[in-house]
Amino acid sequence: MPNIAVVLRDEIHRLARKAAKPTFGKFQKDGAALKRWVADLKRRMAKLEAEHKRVWSRIEAIEGAVPKAAPGDVAKARFSAKTIKGLRLKLGVSQGELGKLVGVSTNSVYKWEQKSGRLRIRQKTAAALVALRGMGKREMRARLGKKRK
Numbered sequence: 001m002p003n004i005a006v007v008l009r010d011e012i013h014r015l016a017r018k019a020a021k022p023t024f025g026k027f028q029k030d031g032a033a034l035k036r037w038v039a040d041l042k043r044r045m046a047k048l049e050a051e052h053k054r055v056w057s058r059i060e061a062i063e064g065a066v067p068k069a070a071p072g073d074v075a076k077a078r079f080s081a082k083t084i085k086g087l088r089l090k091l092g093v094s095q096g097e098l099g100k101l102v103g104v105s106t107n108s109v110y111k112w113e114q115k116s117g118r119l120r121i122r123q124k125t126a127a128a129l130v131a132l133r134g135m136g137k138r139e140m141r142a143r144l145g146k147k148r149k
Contacts, residue, residue, distance in 0.1 A: 074127045079119040084112045087132060091140045101143060102128040 088098045088109070095113070096106040102125055112119055121129065132140075 073130050074123065077126055077130045079112070079121055079126065079129060080117065081113050081115050081119070084109065084119070084129075087129070088113075091132065091135070092137050093140055093144070097140075097144055098132075101132060101140070 084098075088095065091098070093101070095109040099106045099109045102109075104125055112121075135143075
């Protein structure tokens with residue numbers, strides 16, 4: 001003969017589970033939906049990270065084309081509209097080509113050449129301009145992939 005306490009306890013557990021099932025069933029569904037959502041976010045994040053890595057590798061390839069200069073030389077360098085235009089004419093390149101070499105837009109080069117007084121140029125751009133000072137026309141053509149006229 002079974003112990004009455006054991007039977008009573010089992011019946012209480014059964015009734016408690018039956019009463020709690022509608023309440024907790026919703027949480028189980030929500031939990032499963034959240035797990036699917038998190039898995040989807042992880043997939044999307046992996047795709048974005050791969051895209052980010054691809055874009056940065058392209059940027060680094062482009063920046064590799066921009067010439068570099070010593071940090072000490074960059075700190076001492078001063079630029080004005082006259083020096084920018086003189087550099088461009090010395091190298092025999094257009095404003096757009098100088099912009100490509102330095103890593104800025106054609107419009108930036110145009111504005112530099114029109115501005116009066118000392119130019120305030122970003123460190124990276126100034127480093128590229130300083131490096132361009134030491135180059136000749138042949139090297140410029142090689143960097144731009146231009147053929148000699």
